Amino acid sequence: MGAQNCLRLAMLCVLSVRLAVAAPVETGLVAHWTLDGVANDRTLDATSRRPARIVGASAAEGTVGGCLRFDGKDDFAEVGDLGTFGAVTLAFWMKPGQVERTDDWQGLVSSDAWEEGVFHLPVRNGTIDLYLHLGETRRARLSSPRLRNGVWYHVAVAADRPANNMRLYVNGEVVDSTDLAGLATNFKLKAQVFGRENGGRYFRGALDDVQIYGQALTDRDVRTLCPDATPLRRDLRNLRTGNRIPDEGYCDQPYVVVTKDGNWLCLLTTGRGPEGDRGQHVISTISADKGRTWSEPVPLEPADGPESAYSAPLLTPSGRVYAFYGYNGDNLTSLDGWKGKFRGDMLGWCVTRYSDDSGRTWSERHRLPMRATACDRSNDWQGKHQIWWTIDKPVTHGGHAYFALTKLGRYMLDMGEGWVFHSDNLLTEPDFAKVRWELLPEGEHGIRAPEFGSVQEEHNVVPLSDGSFYCVYRTTTGYPCHSYSRDGGRTWTKPERMTYAPGGRPIKTPRACPKVWRTSNGRYLFWFHNHDGKSFEGRNPAWIAGGLEKDGFLLWSQPEILLYDPDANVRMSYPDLIEQDDRFWVTETQKTVARVHEVEPALLQGVWNQQETRSAATAGLVLNLDEARLGPHEASVPGRLDLRETGGLSVEVWVTFRDLAAGQVVLDSRNEHGAGMALLTTEGGTVRLVLSDGKAKATWECDPGLLTPGKLHHLVATVDAGPRVLTFVVDGVLCDGGSAREYGWGRYADDLGDVTGTGRLRVAPTLTGSLRCVQVYSRPLRTSEAIGNWRSGR
Template identity: 45%
Template sequence: PIDVEPADGPVAAYAVLLKTPTGRIYCFYNHNTDEIPTGVRDMPRQPAYNLRRVDMLGHFVLKFSDDHGRTWSAERTEIPIRETAIDRENVSGGTIRFFWTVGRPFAHHGVAYVPVHKIGGVGPEIINASEGVVLCSDNLLTETDPARIHWDTRPDGDAGLRPPPDGGPIAEEQSYSVLSDGTFYVVYRSVAGHPVYAYSRDHGRTWTEPRYARYANGRLMKHPRAANFAWRCANGKFLYWFHNHGGRDFHDRNPAWLCSGRETDSPTGRIIEWSQPEILLYDDDPRIRLSYPDLIEEDGRFFITETQKDMARVHELDPQLIEGLWGQFEDDRLAEHGLILNLPHPNEAMPPAVEAPPLPDFSATDRSQSDGRTRDLRAGFSIDLTIRLDSLAPGQIVLDNRIENGCGCALRTTDPHTLEILLNDGRTQSTWDCDPGMLNVARKQHITIIVDGGPKIITFLVDGVLNDGGETRQFGWGRFSPHLRGVTGADRLRIGQQITALRLYNRPLRTSEAIGNWRHTRPR
């Protein structure tokens, strides 16, 4: 590693980079130039204030490299940030600036833009008020003397990018994208359980009223207080990283989910509509957090970097996952890979029972180890069916291969009017159900249940909608036990009369494939 600032100097943190057309690389970061210490001190707006950390205050500065980061300028240059209400209202009354940045800088029409996240209060929750601004320079890309670089703070006025009126005091870690008509799109985190977005048609001077992000089908997206970043790709489409649950704090950043976006027209200009998400990355320990990503695109290949401020990792993305996301808006093909049962057969009625096809085990004994430890097979399966329920009464068995000791898999209706999957290996049992309110009576519905033995997650899609918990629960996806060995049950699979079509797959389908299956089953 090459130090931009010495490790034994004042605290320097939250560095982001921008490369100019000349090859110069600028590094922008927080610098505690005044060496303000942690500890209890009197502040103008709060006596005996306990300053817990000093990496999110001080001065915003830059250094540059003209040799691809091998060496950095000896002098650092301070970047002026226009004072706004949130600065004057912080605990110091504006004498100390609180801020940080993790947003990727960008350039558009010869102007450089650097995101900054202002902090209005630093309390027991570390940050209890925040909003976003972007610093603009009309000559950074060409000026060689940092002291002569011009800076302008946007948006205009005394307030930055904030949450919707009911969204609490947090609006931070803004991520910007530029659309084909020059519109700026920004997405950022809140404490409302949803990501927030806005558009600017005048290069960041003004913004539309902040709103909670939605999928193309109109459903609200869900996201906790974690980084959620969007990137424009070479094909003009977009990718978006988030965590797909309605938490309001810093937890549950595992797994990471990915949406694709495409531009469409609106009365005021171009906007982005978002696909439904796929699981992108996971760790076996649910408490491990995956965050602060960036996207690298090279020669048609996509790579994601991610870190939780300590260890950085790089992952190449599966091309099939990306292509599936691109095509999710129109794809109506039936997924055939891994299809091991497809009923009813042409010109036949649905049978009440069939020979049960073998489903993959989730784990096995590792024969290469003398202690017989577990080998995680990271396998899974999917159930894809069309169903017509005459009532939502609980206890209806829809599909079942269990034996007397409970081993096997079953689908059944539950008391909150949901469909539940039950997985049992005789030692361990796991269950999860669809979101309440998704099932209807006397109407055919398409349901896909995906049991993914990689992240050990179960997802439900009902009529092409990935369940996310809605307004009734934080998570629409659920974890099953990593100790569950499999769902081998009876030789016969019993099929309830509610099922009008049934497909089994010996692998976990992707969200995009499940949506394609739903679209394939719709009347033409």
């Protein structure tokens, strides 16, 4: 790029910043310090002339007009008490000068107080690090992606106690959000201060245009405050970057259809209490902007009536939308002899309402004829009442409609089996009284196999192109089961462990919803959690595999991480898939927060094309050593490998071991303090990746039993710094632990920074064997890319 073009680009960048500040949103504005004028160590609030007392900070050129510059030593500006609010927004511009500091927090728009309802809003270790005091030892915490020095960023925090949520924005986009469960007081803007944290922790940089609102601004409102700001590069997989779907506190199964008018209609189960409480009911809400904002919810059933739950929508060719859900129509509230919490959310009737105006209004309730079977007659009510629920979004095939459900033979959550409702005229018959239904399979027993135990539940089905149906469901064996029907659901093959290919490696997942979808391109996707835990835990990350049909069976790709939360304890489940305009989104719920997330197209194309791709990845390749340069020696690694900047890394080797003795060093860049990375052999006959930035350390190794002396192997070790996950792909297969361990991938707890080490990579210093190729990437390769590299080098 020539000097003239560089100058033009720089002028455009400056212009975009100078035009970024917009007029404040007038509704609810409590205070607005433009910071344009400073006189007698004071700058005035433009709304009420309230002064901010300046100590040390100096005037400088800001985004538009003036700003305050802070030296990071003892500069600050005092504002004082601004009041108490049920909802509040803090918005401002900031330009950090030493964002990488890790020794302490640097206060931005913060407080000298620290008690329940008080915000602290500093920057630390490269990110905005927001805390809200929730009382006692509880805190709500939000954080931003990494920031750079010398760049103006618009920051906003919107907190809403009645809506039970708090959102952090950077440059007009949500970068993190959380619920506020347990906050017993309103928000307190007490002892407010700019440029300092309580205890004298100071900000180095500049602040401009501070605005305080006595309401939680909407996404659209926040964007109007910084219309020209460039959104940060976000990891779309990060759960916290998704757009929230409205709820009443508890939320479940946020399922969406794209209606005839192009809007999204979402059905979900919600309530003010936790899952299973009285008051749980089904609502609908509409988005006209692909999930960014949502309409006021419409209840299909009232919160003060019998429980309604677990709805699933179906769009018909006429534009009518059906909502199928469970309804405790007999209003059961107890069971003789039951000593635990009694739940009515999976008891009673299967019902539907329909909407002919895309979800704005709903018909009267209609009950589906769910025939009693042996499972019902053996339950706690001897078949007088049925125990069931559905997580299956209805599908259509050949002009017919289908959806799966799970019946239980014993309260609560025991002796499950799968059934499928089928209608041959629902899609065309406007008079619901004339709609025909049958419950499949034929006979007395549903889809289950005794050897998989009592828990066989959350069945869901998709049609195949040849007219067959494919069913997946969860168990407590550490594996989902699958089954095929070749006669329209009337009979099913005996369920087996779900495998990546017929007779192949089993797919692992715990007791969590395993969701299968058929997409409009005739391909398939499978949501699961990729470990063989037996409980409800371990639902983070969510993994996705792509499926293709071959000879009447589904073949599944090696999986990719689809979504994660940085907090490994957060769980997600009950997803739905949305397709519109050749784009894909998924919804999910954590039971208190439901969100929608756009999916990166390359991720889906990767899992669908994985079995054919033979191209090697080149983006991010910083070191490439071929066979001619692979004797024992040192190679320089260009640039720094700071995982906070790169998002991770991948190390790839083609290696032949003469033996698998422990302690062989394949690669090593560690310095005398242990900072750097290394590939080593272990006593278990595996290869271990070791990483350290001098403070934090992470290690993981490939699955045992995969390496054979004398055989050429391809290994890709990857550090994905977003979810903090370490993976190995060995000879084109992602390690999943096999029968040796629950997890084939590891999650590290402490944030890893610069793992460059010496900057010199020692190659094969003590390897008993030979290397054919070594490659280092300054980014994490996706599973599909690692497999592509393996195929290209075979």
